[in-house]
Ligand SMILES: C[S@@+](CC[C@H](N)C(=O)[O-])C[C@H]1O[C@@H](n2cnc3c(N)ncnc32)[C@H](O)[C@@H]1O
Ligand SMILES: [Zn+2]
Ligand SMILES: [Zn+2]
Ligand SMILES: [Zn+2]
Ligand SMILES: [Zn+2]
Ligand SMILES: [Zn+2]
């Protein structure tokens with residue numbers, strides 16, 4: 261099966277097609293309804309559609325594949341259902357949480373956490389885990405309240421990891437949202453933010469905030485009850501525990517007593533912007549349905565993603581803007597803040613909240629640009645010619661008069677190509693058509709959108725991201741990727 265998938269992906273581009281997820285004919289893998297893809301580009305299979313797993317970038321984790329026009333025999337269907345069932349978690353959410361309650365009532369010396377199985381174990385179960393590595397000390401109540409510190413970040417051999425916020429970023433996010441008056445935070449793929457909220461509530465230092473975590477990592481069922489955690493797939497808006505989870509989710513979105521809701525999400529990078537945006541729109545529609553808001557209202561959202569996805573996110577959510585704040589992670593040597601790590605973090609906040617209301621920390625060099633009416637990073641100098649603070653990566657960009665826009669400091673204007681590029685760019689062969697808007701009908705010089713502040717639209721990124729999603733091949737740019745089991 262994997263071989264077919266590789267061949268399909270290798271021989272051209274791929275487009276994802278959004279379907280109505282309530283459509284019962286969509287085939288399912290263990291991660292819920294599969295996504296529908298269409299082959300683009302050249303080759304004999306152009307236009308042919310197929311289904312593949314929505315959640316796993318690495319086909320070793322889930323190799324689900326089916327041509328859309330393929331007839332599946334009854335026997336194969338049954339075998340597939342059986343396989344999906346066999347991949348289900350050991351216990352139901354309710355059972356997991358009942359175990360947790362019992363577990364915390366045990367004396368400290370009887371509490372163990374099996375590192376190999378990533379599960380809390382009772383004395384009667386120790387024998388079954390006899391050969392496994394386990395933690396037997398320090399499984400304190402305090403530690404159980406920060407499960408992200410107890411659980412190993414999901415990781416596979418290709419260094420796909422769960423990237424957890426550094427405390428600096430986590431507290432910045434929470435303080436900023438509290439400052440804006442939000443009382444309910446929907447944490448989508450942000451377990452560390454969720455637990456920090458709970459922790460702060462217990463300390464009683466800041467106003468009490470409600471939090472609901474939606475994540476595909478069901479290990480969290482062990483620590484959070486059904487009104488605090490839903491096992492969820494954000495690529496197909498699928499709740500694994502169906503009705504119970506959906507009810508809990510809908511209840512959370514109801515702004516009873518005027519408690520304002522905001523959603524914060526930090527999805528794995530994989531280029532699948534379209535299905536993510538579709539899920540977040542579905543959430544926003546549910547929020548709308550359960551609250552008395554105007555037709556044009558959108559649920560307040562913060563989507564944490566690398567800056568180079570800006571054009572694609574804005575395409576899906578035109579009301580969003582990208583903020584300069586650099587999100588910092590704990591378990592990634594590349595993305596540490598400031599000079600200590602090798603690089604500055606490429607991860608930013610995209611939001612439909614008003615940028616001028618989001619005060620970025622002065623002690624980290626951010627300042628307010630009164631022309632742009634937003635906080636910008638230290639190196640991001642306002643360009644009067646572009647009428648914006650143009651830097652995306654935090655470095656000081658330079659205005660090129662020939663290109664009519666600001667460019668990265670490492671770029672130089674190349675007269676053969678007619679635009680700025682890195683000094684060692686493949687001269688003359690890099691791009692056909694317009695460098696600014698991607699159109700094949702004109703060159704940069706004649707671009708009607710030349711003074712438009714958008715980044716150039718690179719034609720292939722969607723397909724690239726997706727083929728990586730399916731094959732697990734990585735592109736240099738999209739290094740932060742991880743896989744979830
Ligand atoms: C980059 S990590 C973000 C963690 C966040 N920075 C934090 O510290 O809380 C991505 C998160 O999304 C979750 N995730 C990955 N794939 C998912 C999917 N298909 N649906 C829902 N959650 C997913 C992972 O389990 C992980 O918690
Ligand atoms: Zn799958
Ligand atoms: Zn074990
Ligand atoms: Zn400015
Ligand atoms: Zn400029
Ligand atoms: Zn130039």
Ligand SMILES: [Zn+2]
Nearest residue numbers: 674677687688
């Ligand atoms: Zn050139």
